[in-house]
Amino acid sequence: MPHENINSASGTFGRVQIIWKPAGNVQHAYAEAEEGYVQVLSEDPESSAIFPGKPPEVANEAYPAGQTPGQPDSSGDQNPESSNGYPSSPCTGFAVMLDRDGINRAIRLLRRARDAAFGSDA
Numbered sequence: 617m618p619h620e621n622i623n624s625a626s627g628t629f630g631r632v633q634i635i636w637k638p639a640g641n642v643q644h645a646y647a648e649a650e651e652g653y654v655q656v657l658s659e660d661p662e663s664s665a666i667f668p669g670k671p672p673e674v675a676n677e678a679y680p681a682g683q684t685p686g687q688p689d690s691s692g693d694q695n696p697e698s699s700n701g702y703p704s705s706p707c708t709g710f711a712v713m714l715d716r717d718g719i720n721r722a723i724r725l726l727r728r729a730r731d732a733a734f735g736s737d738a
Contacts, residue, residue, distance in 0.1 A: 621634075
């Protein structure tokens with residue numbers, strides 16, 4: 617997946633990462649063409665924040681309810697338990713998936729914020 621990083625101007629509080637995957641334009645005989653996506657991630661790998669360890673309510677054939685990929689293994693003791701009895705996990709950032717309309721809106725808002733903060737470009 618292609619991605620680009622934009623480091624914080626202060627140099628101490630992480631970065632924004634833009635990740636994308638182009639849409640698969642080949643339709644298969646047994647499946648729909650893969651959709652593309654754009655993800656914006658605000659990340660601080662050195663963050664000391666911790667998510668409470670309540671597992672999500674997810675169920676499908678591959679993962680039973682409460683078990684999703686990347687979730688800490690509740691049998692290990694590497695993550696301390698939160699007040700609800702589930703293991704906690706580190707929080708290094710938040711991500712949002714954007715569609716074309718969301719990306720266009722973000723671009724307009726960033727331009728407006730830039731112009732308000734620094735003046736408009738010539």
